[in-house]
Amino acid sequence: MSTLTDPPNAGFRLSMLFNDTRYRSLTFQVIAAIVLALCIWYLGNNLIQNLRAAGLNISYSFLGDPAGYDINQRLVEYDSQSSHARAALVGVLNTLLVAFLACITATVFGVVAGVLRLSNNWLVSKLMAVYVEIFRNIPVLIWIIIIFTIMTAVMPGPRAFRGDNATSSMVLDLFAFTNRGVYVPMPWFESGLFASAFMNWMVVLAGLVASWFVSGRVTNWANHKQEETGERPKTLLIKLAIWFVPFAVLMLIMGLSWEVPALKGFNFKGGIKIGGPLIALWFALSIYTGAFIAENVRAGIQAISKGQTEAAAALGLRQGRIMNLVVLPQALRVIIPPLISQYLNITKNSSLAIAVGYADITATLGGITLNQTGRAIECVLLLMLFYLTASLTISMVMNIYNSSVKLKER
Amino acid sequence: MKKTVFLGAFTVAGLAAAAAAAGTMDDVKARGKLNCGVTTGLVGFAAPDANGEWKGFDVAVCRAVAAAVLGDASAVEFVPTTGKTRFTALASGEIDMLARNTTWTFSRDVDLKFEFTGVNYYDGQGFMVPKELGVSSAKELDGATVCIQTGTTTELNLADFFRSNNISYEPVPIETNAEAQQQYLAGACDVYTTDASGLAATRATFENPGDHVLLPEIISKEPLGPLVRHGDHEWGDVVRWTLNALISAEELGITSANIGEMSAGTNNPEINRVLGTEGTLGEMLGLDAEWSKRAIAVGGNYGEIFAQNIGEETPIGLARGLNAQWTEGGLLYSPPFR
Numbered sequence: 008m009s010t011l012t013d014p015p016n017a018g019f020r021l022s023m024l025f026n027d028t029r030y031r032s033l034t035f036q037v038i039a040a041i042v043l044a045l046c047i048w049y050l051g052n053n054l055i056q057n058l059r060a061a062g063l064n065i066s067y068s069f070l071g072d073p074a075g076y077d078i079n080q081r082l083v084e085y086d087s088q089s090s091h092a093r094a095a096l097v098g099v100l101n102t103l104l105v106a107f108l109a110c111i112t113a114t115v116f117g118v119v120a121g122v123l124r125l126s127n128n129w130l131v132s133k134l135m136a137v138y139v140e141i142f143r144n145i146p147v148l149i150w151i152i153i154i155f156t157i158m159t160a161v162m163p164g165p166r167a168f169r170g171d172n173a174t175s176s177m178v179l180d181l182f183a184f185t186n187r188g189v190y191v192p193m194p195w196f197e198s199g200l201f202a203s204a205f206m207n208w209m210v211v212l213a214g215l216v217a218s219w220f221v222s223g224r225v226t227n228w229a230n231h232k233q234e235e236t237g238e239r240p241k242t243l244l245i246k247l248a249i250w251f252v253p254f255a256v257l258m259l260i261m262g263l264s265w266e267v268p269a270l271k272g273f274n275f276k277g278g279i280k281i282g283g284p285l286i287a288l289w290f291a292l293s294i295y296t297g298a299f300i301a302e303n304v305r306a307g308i309q310a311i312s313k314g315q316t317e318a319a320a321a322l323g324l325r326q327g328r329i330m331n332l333v334v335l336p337q338a339l340r341v342i343i344p345p346l347i348s349q350y351l352n353i354t355k356n357s358s359l360a361i362a363v364g365y366a367d368i369t370a371t372l373g374g375i376t377l378n379q380t381g382r383a384i385e386c387v388l389l390l391m392l393f394y395l396t397a398s399l400t401i402s403m404v405m406n407i408y409n410s411s412v413k414l415k416e417r
Numbered sequence: 418m419k420k421t422v423f424l425g426a427f428t429v430a431g432l433a434a435a436a437a438a439a440g441t442m443d444d445v446k447a448r449g450k451l452n453c454g455v456t457t458g459l460v461g462f463a464a465p466d467a468n469g470e471w472k473g474f475d476v477a478v479c480r481a482v483a484a485a486v487l488g489d490a491s492a493v494e495f496v497p498t499t500g501k502t503r504f505t506a507l508a509s510g511e512i513d514m515l516a517r518n519t520t521w522t523f524s525r526d527v528d529l530k531f532e533f534t535g536v537n538y539y540d541g542q543g544f545m546v547p548k549e550l551g552v553s554s555a556k557e558l559d560g561a562t563v564c565i566q567t568g569t570t571t572e573l574n575l576a577d578f579f580r581s582n583n584i585s586y587e588p589v590p591i592e593t594n595a596e597a598q599q600q601y602l603a604g605a606c607d608v609y610t611t612d613a614s615g616l617a618a619t620r621a622t623f624e625n626p627g628d629h630v631l632l633p634e635i636i637s638k639e640p641l642g643p644l645v646r647h648g649d650h651e652w653g654d655v656v657r658w659t660l661n662a663l664i665s666a667e668e669l670g671i672t673s674a675n676i677g678e679m680s681a682g683t684n685n686p687e688i689n690r691v692l693g694t695e696g697t698l699g700e701m702l703g704l705d706a707e708w709s710k711r712a713i714a715v716g717g718n719y720g721e722i723f724a725q726n727i728g729e730e731t732p733i734g735l736a737r738g739l740n741a742q743w744t745e746g747g748l749l750y751s752p753p754f755r
């Protein structure tokens with residue numbers, strides 16, 4: 008008690024956990040973590056106890072058993088004797104297919120509608136506003152059902168194509184639009200380099216990748232030339248040749264032919280069938296999510312200050328180039344983060360597929376398999392795992408892209 | 418993220434939470450209401466009528482159980498279930514019993530841990546096609562598009578049938594009978610397949626039932642009956658013997674018309690035991706002596722319920738066939754009340 012002011016106590020008192028700002032937030036985080044862990048432990052324990060009491064257990068061995076049911080759309084070999092795991096795989100691929108297609112078309116719809124909404128043309132901008140408001144404000148499930156119902160009700164059944172006085176006929180004798188789906192001609196190779204169609208398509212893909220690579224080289228060369236001489240060589244024709252000549256030669260060698268769908272028995276056979284459920288789901292997801300993306304795009308464009316546009320105009324750039332070179336690259340930084348969540352929404356909303364009988368993962372693993380085996384908890388856990396993985400992967404890919412267009416601060 | 422996992426675990430745990438609860442009878446009595454799972458709507462079997470009151474052959478079983486246990490045939494909460502949701506609803510305890518055209522199969526009984534308490538309709542899977550297709554046998558259906566309800570035995574039988582006959586088809590999976598009907602009528606599928614009784618019931622609601630034919634093939638055995646959760650045998654017994662009481666009543670000639678008179682006592686001891694004027698069967702079940710009398714009084718005996726809901730006089734027009742009493746050459750055979 009000799010000095011008036013004690014030196015700050017270096018020791019640690021328990022009350023500091025709550026009173027000292029250095030520790031407080033840590034304390035609360037630890038408490039929250041413990042509470043969360045307890046909750047999870049309680050629920051998990053509860054689950055296991057109740058399962059035991061009901062004589063049930065958690066087991067994934069059913070995945071190896073024959074599924075016993077058929078699936079109408081499959082991207083890989085599958086029949087009713089295949090395993091439940093295989094049925095789940097068919098579902099996974101179908102989910103990814105519709106999500107992928109819908110992400111692309113939704114982006115196209117969204118960008119077009121978003122840009123047009125800012126158009127100076129009153130009618131166009133109001134039409135886009137109506138589109139956005141209508142589609143954004145009605146649940147996507149309703150859209151899926153509306154589109155599917157209209158399709159089945161309005162389009163003719165395959166029966167209408169039959170007979171001498173058929174009420175419907177194929178478009179150009181190549182495409183058939185029926186209430187069960189759209190049938191289009193399928194390309195195949197008469198004298199492919201490999202026996203399997205898949206390998207032949209891989210060859211085509213390899214050819215296209217090579218063309219892309221070479222065409223990139225040409226662009227580089229043109230850039231160089233421009234920097235050196237100030238004049239940009241015309242590359243359009245060269246590029247066209249790089250893309251099309253090898254492609255055409257390849258097609259000629261492999262003997263490209265088309266299998267045209269034809270009515271046989273109850274249905275069209277041959278060609279590629281794009282099933283009604285897929286079309287309805289794809290279209291509904293695209294047009295619904297497109298409305299949200301349109302708003303993101305509009306916000307992104309509006310976030311770029313008018314000064315940028317005016318400065319670009321002062322430099323003598325044309326309207327289109329201002330958009331492409333000045334506004335959009337900056338707007339992308341604002342657009343991409345919300346775009347990621349729209350892509351996630353598409354993937355998750357694709358689980359509404361069952362409403363129209365599209366065999367996605369929720370319909371196969373989470374629907375028929377779950378029901379026929381009664382393994383609800385196992386199937387739901389697997390479903391959660393799948394959607395979580397898919398969503399995180401999409402986020403990751405998009406975040407990588409986002410950081411590549413982000414403002415680089417040096 | 419944390420939240421999702423948490424909620425997920427919560428749902429999953431919730432699913433299993435109620436599963437173990439035994440003592441369904443006490444629950445029902447305490448609640449004063451029977452939760453009975455039925456279809457989402459199949460006229461004749463279970464569907465709300467114009468006044469919103471549930472009517473039908475399966476509904477009658479629910480009402481009989483409610484009358485036996487609670488003394489009030491209207492103390493039933495009908496829970497519509499689809500082919501997919503019905504078992505989860507029962508396993509989770511959301512419903513006390515399920516009476517929904519449900520086929521008694523090995524795996525449902527043993528693996529899914531349910532207890533079938535008898536058969537109230539012996540059925541088989543059939544096919545319905547529009548007459549104009551000119552199909553006369555299911556074997557001619559190669560390449561056809563077939564509407565099926567998912568989560569049913571139908572789905573599996575169909576795959577087996579087409580595979581064993583070496584023909585192909587395209588399944589269109591559908592959740593409910595109403596949607597299936599709509600798709601079939603819109604021509605989105607060529608064929609609708611489900612239990613033959615369900616087909617007859619569905620066809621009866623069409624504008625022009627005559628434009629559609631049922632194919633002669635019956636490709637499976639579908640014994641349909643009410644079921645309860647495995648493990649609660651007291652409750653299983655109540656449901657089982659209520660159904661047996663309805664069947665025995667027909668065999669013994671107890672009808673809704675003469676039940677009052679007969680319950681004054683007859684010289685047939687079996688009738689007396691069924692109606693509770695002799696013996697202590699009700700007490701053994703944990704109910705009072707008049708339980709089965711009340712159950713039978715609701716809609717009459719099995720034969721009356723059949724005739725009223727799905728019989729030949731109704732638009733559905735099903736013949737008794739396999740569902741006649743054993744004494745009439747059918748399969749209905751209630752164990753004795755003794």
Ligand SMILES: N[C@@H](CCC(=O)N[C@@H](CS)C(=O)NCC(=O)O)C(=O)O
Pocket residue numbers: 455456457458459498499500517518519520566568569570571592593594595611612614615616639641
């Ligand atoms: N008996 C089969 C099929 C049962 C079934 O789904 N039946 C249909 C038609 S007979 C039905 O009841 N549908 C009414 C609904 O959709 O709610 C089973 O148990 O799996």
